[in-house]
Every structure is written in structure tokens, then in C-alpha cells.
Amino acid sequence: xxxxxxxxxxxxxxxxxxxxxxxxxxxxxxxxxxxxxxxxxxxxxxxxxxxxxxxxxxxxxxxxxxxxxxxxxxxxxxxxxxxxxxxxxxxxxxxxxxxxxxxxxxxxxxxxxxxxxxxxxxxxxxxxxxxxxxxxxxxxxxxxxxxxxxxxxxxxxxxxxxxxxxxxxxxxxxxxxxxxxxxxxxxxxxxxxxxxxxxxxxxxxxxxxxxxxxxxxxxxx
Amino acid sequence: xxxxxxxxxxxxxxxxxxxxxxxxxxxxxxxxxxxxxxxxxxxxxxxxxxxxxxxxxxxxxxxxxxxxxxxxxxxxxxxxxxxxxxxxxxxxxxxxxxxxxxxxxxxxxxxxxxxxxxxxxxxxxxxxxxxxxxxxxxxxxxxxxxxxxxxxxxxxxxxxxxxxxxxxxxxxxxxxxxxxxxxxxxxxxxxxxxxxxxxxxxxxxxxxxxxxxxxxxxxxxxxxxxxxxxxxxxxxxxxxxxxxxxxxxxxxxx
Numbered sequence: 192x193x194x195x196x197x198x199x200x201x202x203x204x205x206x207x208x209x210x211x212x213x214x215x216x217x218x219x220x221x222x223x224x225x226x227x228x229x230x231x232x233x234x235x236x237x238x239x240x241x242x243x244x245x246x247x248x249x250x251x252x253x254x255x256x257x258x259x260x261x262x263x264x265x266x267x268x269x270x271x272x273x274x275x276x277x278x279x280x281x282x283x284x285x286x287x288x289x290x291x292x293x294x295x296x297x298x299x300x301x302x303x304x305x306x307x308x309x310x311x312x313x314x315x316x317x318x319x320x321x322x323x324x325x326x327x328x329x330x331x332x333x334x335x336x337x338x339x340x341x342x343x344x345x346x347x348x349x350x351x352x353x354x355x356x357x358x359x360x361x362x363x364x365x366x367x368x369x370x371x372x373x374x375x376x377x378x379x380x381x382x383x384x385x386x387x388x389x390x391x392x393x394x395x396x397x398x399x400x401x402x403x404x405x406x407x408x409x410x411x412x
Numbered sequence: 413x414x415x416x417x418x419x420x421x422x423x424x425x426x427x428x429x430x431x432x433x434x435x436x437x438x439x440x441x442x443x444x445x446x447x448x449x450x451x452x453x454x455x456x457x458x459x460x461x462x463x464x465x466x467x468x469x470x471x472x473x474x475x476x477x478x479x480x481x482x483x484x485x486x487x488x489x490x491x492x493x494x495x496x497x498x499x500x501x502x503x504x505x506x507x508x509x510x511x512x513x514x515x516x517x518x519x520x521x522x523x524x525x526x527x528x529x530x531x532x533x534x535x536x537x538x539x540x541x542x543x544x545x546x547x548x549x550x551x552x553x554x555x556x557x558x559x560x561x562x563x564x565x566x567x568x569x570x571x572x573x574x575x576x577x578x579x580x581x582x583x584x585x586x587x588x589x590x591x592x593x594x595x596x597x598x599x600x601x602x603x604x605x606x607x608x609x610x611x612x613x614x615x616x617x618x619x620x621x622x623x624x625x626x627x628x629x630x631x632x633x634x635x636x637x638x639x640x641x642x643x644x645x646x647x648x649x650x651x652x653x654x655x656x657x658x659x660x661x662x663x664x665x666x
Contacts, residue, residue, distance in 0.1 A: 310467055311512035311571075315526035315578060316502030319494050325529055329516045407515050408560025 194374045198381055201368045208364030209385050215278070215350045215360060216389065219285035220343055226286060227293025231301060231331070232323050234294070252291030258352045260284045265356040281353040289346045296338045300331045333404045340397035344390050351386075361385050416479055418443045418582040418613040419464055424473035426459060433459050434470065435637040441582065446614045448624035448645075451634035452660065457617045460634065461584050464615065465504045466497060477503055478581060502530060505575030505583040509590050511567040513559040513574070519546065520555040523574045531578070545573035549603050565596030569603055582613040589620060621664055625649050633657050
């Protein structure tokens with residue numbers, strides 16, 4: 192039987208995996224971005240101790256290999272009596288991990304943001320949280336776009352690790368098909384294509400947002 | 413009540429890294445007055461202005477906006493809450509040397525932003541005010557563009573409209589024309605002149621001597637953080653008391 196026919200027959204598995212990857216990526220990217228913004232806000236706060244704690248968390252996320260974080264949540268937590276489904280453990284791992292990275296991206300752009308924009312907001316009677324929401328965040332996000340795009344693609348690819356904690360996503364589907372029919376080359380090629388499609392969508396979205404940024408004079412494409 | 417000064421600065425002092433940038437400054441800005449602050453660079457004039465809305469915190473002394481003290485809670489002697497401070501700052505407009513328009517918002521949105529989110533106005537109300545103020549500074553035609561596309565003079569006029577929209581009791585101008593091309597200075601000064609004629613209370617840090625002379629009610633001269641001369645403009649420019657001011661005026665005129 193033709194190998195491509197075998198793949199075609201397994202289309203439901205691939206399609207299911209694709210949807211799950213899309214879901215995992217979409218939700219964790221969104222939550223990760225929100226977490227990154229929240230961390231940035233907290234880092235702006237007055238409490239030194241909170242800042243140190245957050246710094247420690249971000250450092251931890253940057254130090255731990257993603258796979259080990261997923262292992263910890265899925266296999267480690269049950270030892271403490273907390274049992275998460277594979278999908279939930281995966282989502283939490285992706286969100287925490289990439290949220291920390293998003294925060295680092297935002298922080299680097301926050302540092303180079305002109306102080307005057309914030310002073311203007313303060314002078315107009317904006318309170319802390321309003322300065323952050325209305326002025327700092329939009330500017331930081333606009334200037335961070337290329338870096339955000341990069342991080343989103345890394346986040347997408349990190350979903351592949353989750354097959355190891357039994358999440359049924361694209362890589363798991365490809366792996367199942369190749370192991371059953373021994374057609375690794377074609378099975379993984381299909382997986383790559385599927386990741387590529389999502390990557391293209393991400394790039395397209397970032398480019399579209401970038402055009403809005405360019406119109407406003409943020410100096411990147 | 414109406415004779416309460418718009419701003420009262422009392423015995424204000426501030427240090428930056430052991431350098432005294434303000435020493436024991438006393439200054440009263442009456443309602444409807446234009447006060448120009450002159451001095452060479454590093455004399456502390458911008459710092460003094462920035463203390464008036466607490467963008468800089470003085471070490472000693474007090475500043476009152478109307479009857480209300482800014483920055484320090486009179487009862488507890490502690491720094492004010494962010495909320496209290498924001499409420500006072502609403503009453504004080506500020507125009508910066510580098511304009512500081514928010515780049516992610518259009519000209520119109522720059523003007524409505526604080527109206528909507530600080531004053532919590534309705535969209536219609538905010539838009540109405542924006543139209544009035546942008547028209548006043550001659551920038552209504554550009555209302556839908558982003559600041560990046562404007563010239564410096566245009567940006568500064570929008571920044572003035574943005575501040576005016578809040579209907580502040582007093583307007584602070586921090587070297588509003590220093591970052592402009594020479595041929596753009598006039599359009600900004602013209603707007604400021606118009607404001608003074610309309611009776612706005614203004615404190616202006618400037619290097620524009622002609623403007624200071626024509627528009628001010630009082631001219632104040634700072635030197636190394638000290639207020640060394642304060643006089644009506646005619647007296648200041650024709651018959652200054654201190655040697656330092658004479659010297660300064662001579663240098664400027666050359």
C-alpha cells in the first residue's frame with residue numbers, strides 16, 4: 192500500500208492532533224502573554240520583596256529545561272497529591288514557562304521606553320495602574336512585536352514536548368502513525384507541515400500588527 | 413477664596429547627589445498671572461517647575477496648588493497616596509520640552525485619553541472638548557494622524573491642546589520651544605500668547621526673552637538653585653538689580 196495512502200487513512204489522528212496543538216498553543220500563548228504583562232506590572236510595583244520573588248520565578252523558568260517542567264507538573268505533582276490531566280499540566284507548563292519569557296521581552300522594551308511618555312501621563316492625573324494599562328503596555332507591546340513573534344514560535348514548538356507526558360498533539364499523532372506503519376519520514380514530514388502552517392499564521396499576524404506599529408512610528412517592520 | 417494664589421512655593425530646597433539644585437525658593441504665582449522662569453542651564457529652573465507637579469520631589473519646603481499641598485499629606489506628613497497625588501495633578505497642566513505625545517494614539521486620541529480615563533467623561537463630551545482645543549491650537553485638520561507624522565511645532569501645539577483639555581487651574585511649560593526648529597518657534601509662542609490673553613495662569617521656563625518680556629507678569633531669575641531676582645518684565649529687562657542678571661541679559665543680547 193502506498194505510504195501516502197496510509198497517512199491519508201490516519202488523517203483523523205493528524206487532524207485531531209493538529210486541533211489539539213492549535214488549542215494548546217492558542218490558550219497558552221494568550222495566557223502566557225497575559226502572565227508576562229502581569230509580571231511586568233508587578234515588577235513595576237513598590238515592593239522589593241515581591242520584585243525579588245518574581246525575579247526568582249523568572250530565573251527558575253529560564254533555567255529549567257521545558258521538558259523537566261512538564262515532567263514536574265505531570266509526574267511530580269501527584270506525589271504531593273495534586274493530579275492534573277496531561278492537557279492541563281501541559282497548558283500550565285507552557286503558560287508559566289513562556290509567560291516568564293514574555294515578561295523578559297517586555298522588560299527589555301520597558302527599559303528603553305522614553306520616560307517622558309510616562310511623565311506626561313502622570314502629569315495628566317493617571318494613576319499607576321492606568322499609566323501601565325493605557326501607556327506603558329501598548330508601547331511595550333508595539334516595540335516588542337518581533338520578539339513576541341519569535342517567542343510565539345518557540346512556544347508552538349514546545350508543545351511538541353508534551354507528547355512525552357501523553358498529550359495527544361501533532362507530534363504524538365505522527366509518532367503513533369510512524370510506529371504503527373513504520374513510515375517515519377512521511378509521518379514526521381506531515382507533522383512539520385502542520386507546524387509550519389501555524390508558524391506562517393503567527394508570522395502573518397505579527398506582520399499585520401507590525402504594520403499598525405509602523406504607521407505609529409515604531410521602528411520595526 | 414479667589415485671592416488664594418494658584419501656586420505657592422515656600423522655602424523649597426532640593427539636592428541631587430549632594431549638589432544643591434534648589435535653595436530655599438519662595439515663589440507665588442497668582443491666578444491669571446504669567447510667570448517666566450529664566451536662568452542659564454543647570455540653574456534649577458526646570459527642576460523647580462517639575463517640583464510643582466511632583467515629577468521631582470523636593471527635600472524640604474512646601475508647594476501648594478491653590479489651597480492644597482502637593483506631594484505630602486499635611487496630616488500624616490507622609491508622601492501622598494498615588495490617588496491623592498493624581499487628583500491634584502489633574503489640576504495642573506504640563507507641557508514638556510520633548511512634547512511627550514503618546515505615539516500609539518492619534519492626535520485626537522492624545523487629547524481625549526485623559527478625559528476618558530482620568531476624568532471618566534463620556535466619548536461625546538471628550539470629543540467635543542478635543543475638537544474645541546484642537547481648533548484653538550490650529551491642529552484640528554491633523555486630528556486623525558499619528559504624532560510621528562507631525563513637525564515639532566505641531567506636536568507641541570497638540571501637547572498644549574492635550575493639557576488644556578483637562579481645564580487645569582495652572583499650566584506649566586518646561587522649555588516648550590527649546591526642541592523646535594527656529595522657524596517653528598513662532599507658532600508655539602503664538603498659541604501661548606493667546607492663552608495668556610485669555611487669562612490662563614502660566615508658569616513658563618524659557619529662553620525666549622522677547623516672549624518673557626511681552627507676555628509675563630513676573631520674571632524670575634534663578635542662579636545655582638537660588639532665586640536671585642524677581643520683577644515685572646519691564647523692570648527686569650531694563651533695570652535689573654543684580655550684577656548676574658545684567659551680565660546674563662548682556663550675553664543673551666549679543
